[in-house]
Amino acid sequence: MAKHPVDPALQECDPPPSGKLSRERMLACALEIIDRDGIEKLTMRRLARALNHDPMSLYRYAPNKAALLDGVAETVLDQLAVDPTDADWTAQLRAVARQYRRLVLSHPHVVPLLVTRPLATPLALRPRGTLRPLEAVLTLLTRAGFTDADALHVYRALFALLHGHVLDELREHADNPEENDDLLRLGLHRLPADEFPLLRGLATTLTSYDGAAELERGLDILLTGLNTTLTPTP
Amino acid sequence: MAKHPVDPALQECDPPPSGKLSRERMLACALEIIDRDGIEKLTMRRLARALNHDPMSLYRYAPNKAALLDGVAETVLDQLAVDPTDADWTAQLRAVARQYRRLVLSHPHVVPLLVTRPLATPLALRPRGTLRPLEAVLTLLTRAGFTDADALHVYRALFALLHGHVLDELREHADNPEENDDLLRLGLHRLPADEFPLLRGLATTLTSYDGAAELERGLDILLTGLNTTLTPTP
DNA sequence: TTCGTAGACCTACGGTGTAGACACGAGTCT
DNA sequence: AGACTCGTGTCTACACCGTAGGTCTACGAA
Numbered sequence: 001m002a003k004h005p006v007d008p009a010l011q012e013c014d015p016p017p018s019g020k021l022s023r024e025r026m027l028a029c030a031l032e033i034i035d036r037d038g039i040e041k042l043t044m045r046r047l048a049r050a051l052n053h054d055p056m057s058l059y060r061y062a063p064n065k066a067a068l069l070d071g072v073a074e075t076v077l078d079q080l081a082v083d084p085t086d087a088d089w090t091a092q093l094r095a096v097a098r099q100y101r102r103l104v105l106s107h108p109h110v111v112p113l114l115v116t117r118p119l120a121t122p123l124a125l126r127p128r129g130t131l132r133p134l135e136a137v138l139t140l141l142t143r144a145g146f147t148d149a150d151a152l153h154v155y156r157a158l159f160a161l162l163h164g165h166v167l168d169e170l171r172e173h174a175d176n177p178e179e180n181d182d183l184l185r186l187g188l189h190r191l192p193a194d195e196f197p198l199l200r201g202l203a204t205t206l207t208s209y210d211g212a213a214e215l216e217r218g219l220d221i222l223l224t225g226l227n228t229t230l231t232p233t234p
Numbered sequence: 235m236a237k238h239p240v241d242p243a244l245q246e247c248d249p250p251p252s253g254k255l256s257r258e259r260m261l262a263c264a265l266e267i268i269d270r271d272g273i274e275k276l277t278m279r280r281l282a283r284a285l286n287h288d289p290m291s292l293y294r295y296a297p298n299k300a301a302l303l304d305g306v307a308e309t310v311l312d313q314l315a316v317d318p319t320d321a322d323w324t325a326q327l328r329a330v331a332r333q334y335r336r337l338v339l340s341h342p343h344v345v346p347l348l349v350t351r352p353l354a355t356p357l358a359l360r361p362r363g364t365l366r367p368l369e370a371v372l373t374l375l376t377r378a379g380f381t382d383a384d385a386l387h388v389y390r391a392l393f394a395l396l397h398g399h400v401l402d403e404l405r406e407h408a409d410n411p412e413e414n415d416d417l418l419r420l421g422l423h424r425l426p427a428d429e430f431p432l433l434r435g436l437a438t439t440l441t442s443y444d445g446a447a448e449l450e451r452g453l454d455i456l457l458t459g460l461n462t463t464l465t466p467t468p
Numbered sequence: 469t470t471c472g473t474a475g476a477c478c479t480a481c482g483g484t485g486t487a488g489a490c491a492c493g494a495g496t497c498t
Numbered sequence: 499a500g501a502c503t504c505g506t507g508t509c510t511a512c513a514c515c516g517t518a519g520g521t522c523t524a525c526g527a528a
Contacts, residue, residue: 021506021507043483044485045484053507053508055485055486056486056487056507056508059487064486108353112346112353115346115349115350115401116349118401118408119408123422124421124422125421128425131425131430131433134433135433138433139432142432148432149436152436152439156402157452159402160395160398162398163397163398164395164397164399167353167394168393168394170353171353174353174357175356186358187358188357188358191362191365195366196365197369198376199365201382202372205383206357214390217391218391220463221455221456222455224459229454277515277516278516279514288477289517290478290518294476299515299516
């Protein structure tokens with residue numbers, strides 16, 4: 001336990017890292033590493049070391065690294081609980097949205113995976129855990145009286161809003177690793193004043209960003225907009 | 235990984251790939267490779283080969299690969315022309331949105347860069363070309379009577395919508411590499427019928443996706459929503 | 469002329485994902 | 499009992515990656 005051969009930042013995963021391997025343990029550990037150090041630090045070798053196994057062992061549980069990353073995204077997204085029996089569909093969508101925001105804010109480094117990986121994978125081949133929320137939202141909306149096509153429409157609009165908002169909010173977070181608005185202000189003031197006059201003046205405004213409120217406003221706009229253009233019960 | 239020692243798909247860039255190097259030539263060639271083969275195929279070595287130079291030469295024009303990728307994203311985003319003098323701010327935002335959509339659809343492989351890279355870079359340190367559209371939109375909106383803070387609000391909402399929509403639309407494109415809806419239908423039908431009944435029925439609906447119309451609807455919702463909650467001239 | 473410098477090149481190092489072969493224990497069938 | 503598969507883990511090896519550091523060359527200024 002007390003041997004420090006090399007790395008200081010070489011930690012292992014919560015559960016005792018020896019014993020039998022499993023897909024769940026592998027994905028959980030991978031998520032831990034990503035949460036701690038970011039995606040590009042997740043390496044087959046590092047993950048194996050954290051699990052106290054040979055790198056090649058991982059390939060018993062994932063055909064390749066891309067699949068492993070998909071698996072991680074899946075475990076995160078699978079925590080999204082949609083109640084398709086809720087009679088108040090707008091309330092349920094709001095709940096899903098808030099939940100999604102909280103979820104990804106607790107795993108910010110996973111967001112690139114969530115938004116990027118589906119671009120490379122046809123819908124039918126995506127991990128099941130990824131498709132489950134989609135199906136749940138669809139049943140919620142069809143139960144509320146939407147046609148299949150309109151339900152799909154609403155789903156798309158909702159997640160477009162969510163993805164867009166989350167990217168906005170995380171961008172904001174990247175600016176404030178800690179609450180050092182001096183750095184932000186100084187950074188902005190280094191911009192040429194003739195080309196970026198307005199941006200330079202926004203330093204204080206930028207530091208006071210309320211993600212939850214922002215999302216709520218977005219939801220208001222979206223849901224009222226949907227209510228006026230789409231009618232659930234024809 | 236490489237099936238054969240010499241790839242058949244090893245092409246070079248449009249302009250004569252020898253002669254003096256420059257940052258512009260390097261970025262243009264990088265963009266070409268990304269457009270053709272995707273991001274993960276862009277390698278310092280490959281790029282150098284395409285430019286008929288040594289890999290190390292590239293480091294004269296970019297401190298490292300991340301900066302090079304930022305440069306590519308910048309060259310794409312810099313093509314976004316915002317007219318801050320337009321008196322009709324909603325019309326101008328619509329124009330920007332349509333332009334943005336067309337732009338990224340012609341460089342789909344760059345989208346991960348556009349949405350992902352800013353998450354790792356504080357705003358003040360982002361490439362200038364990235365900040366220019368932001369400043370332009372801000373001046374457009376403040377000229378229209380918005381306060382600085384509200385202008386920022388609108389900018390955020392607009393680009394959240396754009397990013398969200400584009401991710402939606404490209405996801406759809408990944409499903410139809412060509413217009414083979416049979417593949418999609420077959421793929422969907424392989425899902426378990428008891429767990430994904432609605433999703434399986436959406437094959438035909440999924441193939442008829444009109445991205446432009448979808449974006450237009452999003453803009454309608456957003457802009458009317460903004461008009462009711464924010465007042466340009468107080 | 470000499471010198472500084474910018475641009476390009478070469479070598480080399482430590483890292484990466486993963487193919488392919490092998491080791492070994494637990495069942496299962498004869 | 500033996501032989502057989504088979505799931506699991508390990509080892510070695512390969513091609514490729516980003517890039518630190520040094521060196522060669524050509525050219526403009528002194």
